[in-house]
Amino acid sequence: MPVTIRRATIEDIICMQNANLHNLPENYMLKYYMYHILSWPEASFVATTSDLNEPELDELSLEDGRGNEIKLDPHYVAPGEKLVGYVLTKMNDDPDQQNEPPNGHITSLSVMRTYRRMGIAEKLMRQALFALREVYQAEYVSLHVRQSNRAALHLYRDTLEFQMLNVEKSYYQDGEDAYAMKKVLNLDELHPSNFAHPKGSNEKLEDDLESDLLEGLVA
Ligand SMILES: CC(C)(COP(=O)(O)OP(=O)(O)OC[C@H]1O[C@@H](n2cnc3c(N)ncnc32)[C@H](O)[C@@H]1OP(=O)(O)O)[C@@H](O)C(=O)NCCC(=O)NCCS
Numbered sequence: 001m002p003v004t005i006r007r008a009t010i011e012d013i014i015c016m017q018n019a020n021l022h023n024l025p026e027n028y029m030l031k032y033y034m035y036h037i038l039s040w041p042e043a044s045f046v047a048t049t050s051d052l053n054e055p056e057l058d059e060l061s062l063e064d065g066r067g068n069e070i071k072l073d074p075h076y077v078a079p080g081e082k083l084v085g086y087v088l089t090k091m092n093d094d095p096d097q098q099n100e101p102p103n104g105h106i107t108s109l110s111v112m113r114t115y116r117r118m119g120i121a122e123k124l125m126r127q128a129l130f131a132l133r134e135v136y137q138a139e140y141v142s143l144h145v146r147q148s149n150r151a152a153l154h155l156y157r158d159t160l161e162f163q164m165l166n167v168e169k170s171y172y173q174d175g176e177d178a179y180a181m182k183k184v185l186n187l188d189e190l191h192p193s194n195f196a197h198p199k200g201s202n203e204k205l206e207d208d209l210e211s212d213l214l215e216g217l218v219a
Helices: 012-024 030-039 120-134 151-159 209-215
Strands: 002-005 045-049 060-063 070-073 077-080 082-089 103-111 140-146 163-168 176-185
Touching: 002 120, 012 030, 012 077, 012 103, 030 082, 045 120, 060 077, 060 120, 082 120, 103 120, 120 151, 140 151, 151 176
Parallel strands: 103 140
Antiparallel strands: 002 045, 045 082, 060 070, 077 082, 082 103, 140 176, 163 176
């Protein structure tokens, strides 16, 4: 089933939140998604497919303002268009960091379980990195990732060539440490027609990821 990557819109945010709730323990209120999309409308992306036949059990109720309940399936952004992944990004708007050059942040990324290992997250990320650089002039982008999240660590470090910055102790609510990561954004390298994949596709992934990552920490 072909998967389309396109810019995220306000109409997608219920589905993005639904995917986030399925895939990650870090969840956000709808207004936080809205804030991202309204403030940086070209920086977040969704992956969708026209998978019409899968039964969907989850339902969400909305009130239409006149007391009527509207039932929606939070997997579908539109009839026949199912959301299977998203990347939610922003520019750093921390007033304490105004002396920093413009820089972006990856707030959240996830792909629905049955659609993983198809390259969807990599494509979402590359689109977002390109947009942050080209549209918002981000000089670099940062993110946090759980130390235990091997899939995401491989994606960021090996596929997308993020640098390890440091370990942030007890960054997550459950006490887990985070790796803080950063990638300097170079427009030529990021251009969608010029995706550079540093590793051969059949190269085996390292098993001793943690020691490998710690060795690569940037002071
Ligand atoms: C992490 C996640 C987004 C990856 O999505 P995906 O679409 O399966 O990733 P891709 O197919 O684009 O994989 C790209 C690269 O990521 C890495 N990767 C992805 N899944 C992996 C896994 N299970 N084990 C090891 N490496 C993995 C590989 O480096 C892969 O490159 P390769 O296929 O050339 O080896 C997905 O597993 C997910 O949604 N997980 C739950 C939510 C989450 O952890 N989000 C990140 C929070 S920081």
